[in-house]
Amino acid sequence: MNEWWNYRLRSFLLFSLRTYDRLIEDYNAQLWPLQAVLVAVAVAGLLALARQPSPARNRSVLAALAAAWCTVAWLFEHQRFAAINWAADYAALLFAVQALALSWAALRRGVALRVESALDRLALAVAALGGAVYPLLTAWLGRSWARAEVFALMPGPTALATVGCLLLAKPVRKRLLVVPLLVCGFEGALLWGLYLPAA
């Protein structure tokens, strides 16, 4: 009997807020100014999504999301986060699977991303939150700009942007949403377990 229910969220956090912050700061410093380029790419993708749909645009957006998951898996999870979290390499594998699934969806030509209803506009807002607004969360949390989390480099914004885009799919591809939603849950737990107690 493992008595999992009496573990608190913090029991699973292996590192301190300071260590996590410094890891992201160092990661950002090594990759700058890639962050600015990625936010620009995300904004361009969001604008394209808001305009008339086309199969080429759909495939480009899905392919860009697949590339983003690959980057996060390799650059962040495997090369950085695994140094303080032994579970990060498992996450990297999961993200690679997500990238493959998105690539497959891009190749199949069957996924149409359209903004038609109020709910779709809400989904687009979620995608914008992940793609462009997420770095501002850093300021909201009172942390240094140097540790801002950017789409295609960190799992949180990448997952949010993916969820927003995939909710625009007609019909919605539920299986593609599993990993991004899991990541959103993990990021929320991290926020709850690390940042809010320190606020």
Next chain:
Amino acid sequence: MSIRWDRRAWLRLGAVAMAWPALRAAAQQPTPVPASRQRAIPSSGERLPVVGLGSWITFNVGRDAAARAQCADVMRAFFAAGGRLIDSSPMYGSSQEVIGEGLQRIGARDVVFAADKVWVAPASRGPAQIETSRRLWGVPRFDLLQVHNLLEWKEHLPRLFEMKAAGRVRYVGITTSEGRRMDEIEQIMRSQPIDVVQVTYSLADRRAEERIFPLARERGIAVITNRPFEQGDLLRTLQRHRLPPIAAALQCTSWAQYALKFVVSQPAVTCAIPATTRVDHVRENMAAGFGPWPDDAQRRAMHAQVEKLL
């Protein structure tokens, strides 16, 4: 002043030259460290300082060079204050590697009492994990190996006992935290020839007093206690209040010393393992092993004071 190089001067110079190796060795002797209070491991009689050093979260700093240097400073201050036991686990991210680097940097591999854990399933992967851990620490062998959170203990413990019989580890133990699986801990303490049990014990969590401590004394098992500050939560609460008058009588200048002195003055406790990233905090913690200790009545008073504040 000029030196006359007569026969006497040459003889003096010769005497100094002959004595040089002894003088140099004397100069290189480490400064004697203060003697902290110690408790014996019942199965061997070997004595350990009552305050050790944990590494959960605090030493998991990844590749951050500045943070690693800070961890080495903490270890240096720990040994300088007479500390010996450092505890880690393969579960603690980069902690083992950081400890290994620190031990090498400060040349303390011969001083440390190396306590680590096996934490892997299936248990057939245990020996490989232990070898990886040993390599990361950079020690010839572990002093203590514990089954972390009882994971696969039925399979791991016989292997650890074999290692002990072969001289590849000196002590064998089991661990839990926050009062989990106490019935199973008790069962193992009764049925297995373990040397050490590690449990949570603090001013806010005294569950181990009920059955674990009496059983440990009865069975001659050393007790390592973790989470003396409840991962900092206890101190964050207490630090909003002034120290009670009893603290002065016990020469406690901080809530950390107060909380730690309460833990290590419990007669069943062999060693407590607070974790920290700060040199001033490790010094403060080590001070709990010195000065007057509370008797039973004072311990009850210490707890009563804190109970009012929690």
